């Protein structure tokens with residue numbers, strides 16, 4: 001049977017295994033952090049769509065250096081053993097009223113990062129519109145829960161309303177742009193919206 005490219009462990013997958021991360025996606029956040037300094041030690045970070053937990057672990061180890069707080073949420077459990085002491089994890093839909101109120105109780109946040117992605121159907125139109133809905137949900141949550149001056153990272157599938165979201169983010173943040181990190185798979189249509197320096201929820205109306 002032929003081996004597809006996805007079956008073959010690439011250099012990012014091998015590096016993730018070596019460094020003890022459950023997924024290669026950690027290197028996307030590493031690049032984003034290198035370019036934009038999203039998180040600093042001692043801060044409070046919300047990680048949306050956190051499972052299996054590479055971003056959460058990287059934020060704990062490398063960005064907070066063990067000092068600060070991470071609130072992580074996902075439909076699925078984290079695959080981290082042990083879960084670091086800086087992490088409060090909630091399993092559930094980040095946008096359900098129950099989970100949202102738990103996230104709100106623990107906010108506001110210095111940074112919100114979202115690698116959340118819908119389960120893919122294979123139909124690009126369906127998948128991009130689900131990704132757009134998730135990204136809009138994260139932006140809505142961020143407008144409520146980000147501290148002034150805070151930073152935001154949101155994954156979105158290209159074609160899923162990213163230009164409209166970026167226009168909104170340009171009003172809400174001092175700087176906003178898109179980035180497709182080198183660690184994204186060549187055949188992936190995901191990209192990341194980055195907002196630096198949240199101006200406050202009133203900024204869209206001015």
Ligand SMILES: C[S@@+](CC[C@H](N)C(=O)[O-])C[C@H]1O[C@@H](n2cnc3c(N)ncnc32)[C@H](O)[C@@H]1O
Nearest residue numbers: 049051052053054055074075093094115116117
């Ligand atoms: C690509 S994975 C995240 C990988 C993670 N950043 C890491 O490094 O381990 C996308 C995640 O988004 C989660 N997700 C999708 N919709 C969600 C929702 N409404 N609420 C919470 N999590 C969600 C999925 O369950 C999935 O685990």
